[in-house]
Amino acid sequence: MQVPETLPLLMGQGNDETIKAILSNPEDHQENLMRLSRICKVKLTFNTPITVWQSRRKFKNDVTEHIFGGFFKCGVGFCYKFSTTSRHGQYLNMDLVKSYEPVFNPAFKTFEQFKKKFDLFFITEAQIKKLWEETSSQTGQRYTPADFRQIGPAGKKALESFLRQFRGVSNVDPSTYSPRTYAGQSYHMADGYCDGTGMGNFSRDISISHRLGNPLVHYASEYSGTGNGRYGLLVTKNTFLWMEDD
Numbered sequence: 638m639q640v641p642e643t644l645p646l647l648m649g650q651g652n653d654e655t656i657k658a659i660l661s662n663p664e665d666h667q668e669n670l671m672r673l674s675r676i677c678k679v680k681l682t683f684n685t686p687i688t689v690w691q692s693r694r695k696f697k698n699d700v701t702e703h704i705f706g707g708f709f710k711c712g713v714g715f716c717y718k719f720s721t722t723s724r725h726g727q728y729l730n731m732d733l734v735k736s737y738e739p740v741f742n743p744a745f746k747t748f749e750q751f752k753k754k755f756d757l758f759f760i761t762e763a764q765i766k767k768l769w770e771e772t773s774s775q776t777g778q779r780y781t782p783a784d785f786r787q788i789g790p791a792g793k794k795a796l797e798s799f800l801r802q803f804r805g806v807s808n809v810d811p812s813t814y815s816p817r818t819y820a821g822q823s824y825h826m827a828d829g830y831c832d833g834t835g836m837g838n839f840s841r842d843i844s845i846s847h848r849l850g851n852p853l854v855h856y857a858s859e860y861s862g863t864g865n866g867r868y869g870l871l872v873t874k875n876t877f878l879w880m881e882d883d
Contacts, residue, residue, distance in 0.1 A: 638666055641738040652676045652777050667708070667715050670737060674707045676777055678721070678740040681705060683733050690727040692719050704740055722867065722882065742781035745769075754785055756873040758805045761852040768878070775881045784879045785872065788843075791833040792858070795843040796874060799829025799854075803847055806854070814849050825849040833861060845871055 640663045644656050655676055659669045673679050686699040697703075706721030708729070716726040745751040751769050752762070772779055788796065802813040814825035828846035841858045856877040859866030869880040 638734060638736060639663065640669060641736075643738055643741075646741070647676065647739060655777075666731060666734070666737075667710065670708045671710075673737075673739055674705065674718075676739075677742065678704050678706055679708075679737055680740050681737045682735045684735045685733060687730075687733055689717075690719065693725070742778070742783045744779055744781055751780070754782075754872060754876070754878075757807070759854045759871050759873065761806055764852040773880065775879065780878065785876050786869075786879050788856075788875055788877060791831045791841065791843045792845075792856075792877075794831035795829040795845050796871075797829065798831070799827065799845040799847075801829075802827035803854070806847070806852055809849060811849060841866055 640659055647656055655672050659672055682702045686701050688696055688698050689700045689703045690696045705717045707718035709716055713728050715729050717729045718726040748769050752765050755765050804810045814827050817824055817826050826848055830844045833841045842861050844857045847854045854871040856869050856871040865883050867882050870878045872878050
């Protein structure tokens, strides 16, 4: 098994150090799969059909190639994640892996394409332009359509509460915001929250917030009681832009 020939195509997109590490250790396939999955999804091709688990209950039989969202080392050896954000996965027999390659996310071709993903009710055009010129702190690449994620039932509940106070980033009504104090600083916030308990097996606690004067709305999806999860910006009533995990 060799490192993918397409790896150099990821250079110059904020991934140079990762790619150099992979190319300098071409035989350490487990470590290289973990490195590569931190910047993109990875397609594995197998020597023989296998069963791939997508959750603890759902699986696919007779798979000869599959796109994985992540890998990790565990007590039983080397594992693949059920999904990009999952903390669980299944043992992977590396002897069955014939080859692997990065999966390239299609980039937006123009600023206008990118801008169409946003609702100016939740973010200013100047802030959208700033995001267009930046790279994701999570992937090190320019934002792609894959970074825009759907809001689930808990998110919709949080949004319903948030919209009772929020009138738009360009049409703020300060009287609907609540005063807050943190680290000696005073400010005003509009926010909505939903405890994910009872909203489904994979629901998290969702919070949506806007600080008076800010050009954007924050979105947080956290594991209950941990303060860890996924963070980004609310961009429409149905989607948020994924910016980082912790």
